[in-house]
Amino acid sequence: MPKMGDAMSEGKVIRWYKKAGDPVRKGEAVLEIETDKVNLDLEAEADGTLGTIAVGEGQMAPVGGILAKILGEGEKADAPPATPAPPAAPVEEKPATAAEAKPAADGQSRRAIDKKDSIRHSTGEYGEAVDMKGPRTDRSIRHDQGNVVAMPQGGERHRSSPLARKMASEMGVSLDTVQGSGPRGRIVAADVKKISGGQAAAARSKSAMPALQQPAALETRQIPLSAMRRTIAKRLAESTGPIPHFYLTADFDVTNLTSVRQQLIDIEGAKLSVNDFMIRAVALALRHHPNINASWGSEAITQHGEIHIGVAVATPEGLITPVIRNADQKFVLEIAQEVRALAEKAKNRKLKPDEYQGSTFTISNLGAWGIEEFTGIINPPNSAILAIGAAEARVVVIDGQIVIRERMKVTMSCDHRVIDGATGAEYLRTLRQYVEQPLRLVV
Amino acid sequence: MILIRRFEEASEREFRRGKIGGYLHVYSGQEAVAIGVISALKKGDVVYCGYRDHAQALALGSGPSRVMAELFGKSTGISKGKGGSMHLFDAANGLYGGYGIVGGHIPLAAGSAYALRYRNSDNIAVCYFGDGAMNIGSFHEGMNMAGLWGKDGLCPVLWIIENNGYAMGTSVERHSALTDLSARVRAYNIQTEKVDGQDVFAMRGAADRIVRQIRETGKPYCIEAMTYRFSGHGAADILQPYRSKDEVEKHRDRDPITIMRKRLAEVSGLTDDDVKKMDEWATEEVAKAVRFAEESPVPDGSELFTDVVAEHGPHPVSEDNG
């Protein structure tokens, strides 16, 4: 099938004037074909005998496909190919395809019909170009993925700037709770920033309320103990067994702390949690109470010269407590970065031993799970662990007035061998000063 | 000339086989115009032509394999497969390009001629264009500047009008108000001459004399080569409704290859056997070229972004093209 136009990719055989075995002469019309532009006769390119016809009347053939061969003297017909395929024969063999097309003589004998105005002309011409697929990859997808996050499920779409959505997503704020101040109610960055303190917490607890998923069918099965689970079990049993625990609970006002946190986020644009402040507060308070920052030993109680805070991190494998070393000497922002890096490592099981060993005090925070208060089990050789609950807006009485404040409960588990009730209570009083006067934490 | 003819037959055949894309304009019938002039040139001369440019590339020595590979869009082509049939380019052999915008290359040739003289070289520029190129602005602006600079001996350029009678399908009578085409070049103070473009000896004789004159004077000169193309305008020009089969047959009587054979038989006793040997050689060369083109690799995908500009790479937007 010869290419008769610049964009022709296939052609149709209309009719054969000759049948297999007929003698043909060079220049004699052998068959009529139809292209997307014209109908025309194909003439024999050489003298000979028409071999087996590979493409019957009404059938299509791709450009370069064999229609039939013209056999020279003594040549035998090949078996016809099952499907028309491009000829593999190199050109220097006597040209054998009925290819070279020239217009028939002028006048009525010309069979060509000009179809330039047909619809097929306008649709078929660049079909190949339309189909063409380049080696490009769609790199715009990542942008789209980023946007889905803060979209409310169902209901009306909030108009919001991309930056506002990103900030809301990072802060865990639902856009449902934000009033847009931009054109047509668009939520902009300033609107998200405005949400601080109680609003943020409220929004967070709301957004943190996941829909109940269909529980999996109950079955009896044994989960083999992982090395990590064995260690957790062993150490905690060691803890509650030999260690005489007692517990002290306090209720802190964290209204100011959440406000300071928000201001720091606005100023530094950093990721900061209440827990990051608590690490620093706990550490600073320990400086006042070396008898809390201590370990029981069979011969002596060791008071540690440095303050290293273990932070309980939940991983798919179980609990682990990476350590913020010298936490009393670090800024909140530094602590925040370090916690994130260590937590990330913990989740990927990349923690090195010196990153989870050597703590002198431990904190555990289940506030993100909406737990109001709980007790932790001491992480030996520490003498105490502080369990931190959720910061929530609660009605309290201050100076005889009923007001709504952000409150947060903490419970300290103490090793009675090292710490007495009053010692622990004094520590919590110091801690309260840091937590309720949070400027002490950032100066 | 025989090689060119066989090459063009093969390129048309490969186009029909779907091996050659885009447009394909073959030179059959006009061979003497390319050979007659280019054989009179010397190293350092530069040649510009339109998109009917296979013959000039072969005449300048680009080699049928690299030219055919270019038509096939292969990395071994003379323009690395980036130009195709219309943009054959072989600077090392003096071919400064086939150009696809009719007449657009005419000022380029005038500028190149100026550059040669500016550097006190005695090389010249040669520029082929068809009768159809003579109605576009670039022709007139380029001719005028060549005539102007020629007054100071600063424009050694040989213009070749390949007057094959048709601008695509529009005959000279239908496209030019004045059918004496070289007269229109004379209007720009450029000497002209009409030469039988089917007779390679006539072309070569005129070219020898004129090229020498241009080298000496630095003034432009124009040959109007009266010729005829046997094939359609392009490979897609199947119906050729603008001319009759009889007209084409009549001109085949003045096939430049036949004319050359007769003259050589008279002058130097060329025999039919000699011609047969030449033909076999040409056929084999072209077959080799087709094989070479078929077997050559396509350009690497990375070639897409090379040669756009020299120093800065492609526009950075393509980095993030959705």
Next chain:
Amino acid sequence: MAEKSYRDAIREAMMEEMDRDPNVLIMGEDIGVYEGTFRITAGMLKKYGPRRVIDTPIAEAGMVGTAVGMAMLGLRPIVEMMTVNFAIVAADQILNHAAKVRYFSGGQVDVPLVIRGPQGAGVQLSAQHSQTFESFYAHFPGIHVVTPGTPADAKGLLKTAIRGKDPVMFLESAALYGMKGEVPDDPDFTVPFGKSRVAREGSDVTIVSFSRMMQLSLTVADKLSKEEGIECEVIDLRTLRPLDMEPAYASVAKTHRAIVVQEQWKPFGAGAEIAASITETMFDELDAPVFRVTGEDVPMPYARNLELLATPHEEHIVRAVKRVMYRS
């Protein structure tokens, strides 16, 4: 360093390069005997002679086409367009020849060609003589598009253009010709293509611009700082092709808001390209859509009052800045 006008910076760049390299020549309409309509080439004919300072006929296609031919053979022609408006007569030579030869020849030739001239509105030249063309040329691969906004850049970028290997559309702002600024004296002072700069630092809104509108943006930025306490960061793109968006992206990461200022019409203009690039790359940082400040979508009128209405002014930029800050 010495204080020089934009016009003298251009003139100096050309003469220094002509002194440095005998392959550099200049051609154009009435640049020699007449000494140039803007007198940028005054005295050059006398100094360099008619072979290197070529008065051409009024034939832009011929002028550019011949220059392409010269460049392909190793000369370094500078074509002066009396105004860039006339270059569209040579569009085929610029876009289909100069910009393409390197590619379709598979890299066999350089085309070290500079086409330069003034463009832009402001002096009642009406519809055919007041246009700006940066987006028109910047659309095409194979050519550099340069839009200097200071005398130092005019000189440094023009020298880079003349010393380069590719065709360059060097689009001067007619309105800046008289503007003065510090220009380094070092004859080898050049400014590379594809290096945008921060023309003014600020924290509130990013203004991306080039050429005269970059200068206008700086004026507005100072005013907004003084009067409203709004700090705009102004990015000067300097070359639109190659285009360096990194400083603009870095700025948007800081300000979260951007506007683009161009003299040209809004549809399909440079501003659209810049705004789209910012949106594609910095989407999550944006707190507002990227707005464009552009000329009005009409042919340039003659009457002074209408011409002023058709071109961007300070208050347009102020309005756009406030709009992206949600202060309007």
